[in-house]
Amino acid sequence: MSRPLDRARHHLKAHPLALDAVLAAGVLACMVAGSFVEPHDQDAVSWSIRTPDLLSLVLMALAALALVFRRRAPLTVLALTGTASIIECVTGDPRAPVAMAAVIALYTVASTTDRPTTWRAGLLTMTVLTSAAMLAGPLPWYAQENLAIFAWTGIGATAGDAVRSRRAFVQAIRERAEKAERTREEEARRRVAEERLRIARDLHDVVAHHIALVNVQAGVAAHVMDKRPDQAKEALAHVREASRSALNELRATVGLLRQSGDPEAPTEPAPGLARLDELVGTFRSAGLPVEVARADHGTTLPAAVDLAAYRVIQEALTNVRKHAGTDAKAEVSVVRVGPNVEITVLDDGAGDDDDPDNGGGHGLLGMRERVTALRGTLTTGPRYGGGFRVHAILPVKTRAAARDEPGEPV
Incomplete structure (x- = not known):
């Protein structure tokens, strides 16, 4: 049962004009039904006591038709429904509830515009409709129907402003969450780039240093291999030592890429000035x-x-x-x-x-x-x-x- 209702709700959200048409039809039905109620019965509300006149029916139909376009032009729709309500307040005897359409239009203005516009439109609508009902209507100025117009217009403006504030709050939370997600992704990319650059520098330093020494010592060994084999053997020993040092430092550097807790990850601290004599010794052995x-x-x-x-x-x-x-x-x-x-x-x-x-x-x-x-x-x-x-x-x-x-x- 809920699945058809969900599909219908999604369909109406995807077609707002159809949703407004359904709302306008519902408001029209409520206004027509309310126009048959006799409000002056002292014992109880009675039905079928009177029939609304043709002008009231036309005003109700025009006001409901204007509500179909309430999202596209909320202020214009409020002006049209307010005008119809004023005409009904002045000419209707007994009065039909055309002001219901003005309340819906005022709610739309409050929920789709800013707060200053809501205040101006709400106060103007409440003042004009209530004054017209009290001063020009056929009922006494203190009648409950006149005070109800003031109350319902205030409720419409307040409810619309609350809905607009809630939408803005939810949108702000969504934007903050999206911004935080983008910030986390950017921070992660920045950290990855910095780590790649740091590892690239370490690899360059290790490889450039040791390979340069290996190259020099290998050249020396090749040059004296035939005439001085002892010196060539010593140069090859330096080549082996430099190669071993290069492998150890490469293993330590590549070990940084291993997952935490890997037993093969390096535990030796990074080189520093405490190993300066050892570093200088490798160059001296290479003839520098x-x-x-x-x-x-x-x-x-x-x-x-x-x-x-x-x-x-x-x-x-x-x-x-x-x-x-x-x-x-x-x-x-x-x-x-x-x-x-x-x-x-x-x-x-x-x-x-x-x-x-x-x-x-x-x-x-x-x-x-x-x-x-x-x-x-x-x-x-x-x-x-x-x-x-x-x-x-x-x-x-x-x-x-x-x-x-x-x-x-x-």
Whole structure:
């Protein structure tokens, strides 16, 4: 039984003009039925006492016909039904309930327009119809029928305004829910993009560093294989060590993509300046003289800053080894300056390729992204007299670490 009713309700919602026509027919039936009621019987309401005159029937039909178009032109329909009600109040004796159509039209105005329009239209309709009924009608001004017009028009305006407010409230909730859903999706896409970029930087740093060392050592081994097999064996050992280190770091980086709780996920912390000597040793074993000067002893860096400093030095030395020439030397300094730690990598290379990113790589871009993400600054460029300089300034305390610190006592 409910299924046919649901289909009929959906059909009427899809065809609002048909719904208004059905409503107009119902209102017309109620007005015609009410016009046969004798309101002055003292004992009870009696039927078939009187028959409405032709003018009343015409006014009722016109008012009901106007209600068919109440959604398209609510104010115009209110004016037409109000005019018909005024004419009936003045000429009807006894009066027919044409004002019922004006109440429905006023409800439509209140439910489809804004509140100021509802107030103006409601007060005007209540005042005009009630005044016409009290002053020009055949009944005494204090009759219940006159007061009923005032009450019903007020109820129509109030009910329409309540429906409009409820619709606006539901629409606002729906819009907020849709906005929240879009915001969640955008935030998820942003986080995915940031994670992909971070993993891409890590992979670039790991692969570029170790593969460059493998390439150098393999070239050395191939060059001295016949004449100095001992040196070739040592170079191949360095190749094996660099390959093992590359595999370990790749395994650690790719492990970040594993699901949480995976027993094969890496548990070793990310590299930092504590492993700087080990990093420099790999370059020295590849034939790049590197001098290290540190003035940051006792400084504890946040994990993100520590990793960024390590990667900047790693990428800068890799670029020196790849682009600065075979006779180049490098200098690395790590200095604590106030609230920052400054990383400087210098070389005196005289290679043909002065720009480390001429080959279309992403080394300098990756370093800049890392430093900028921590609200630091990165300066790169050729040195006067030859060579290249990489200078990074990183904050010792990130904003997240600063928020976690307890405040000073008052």
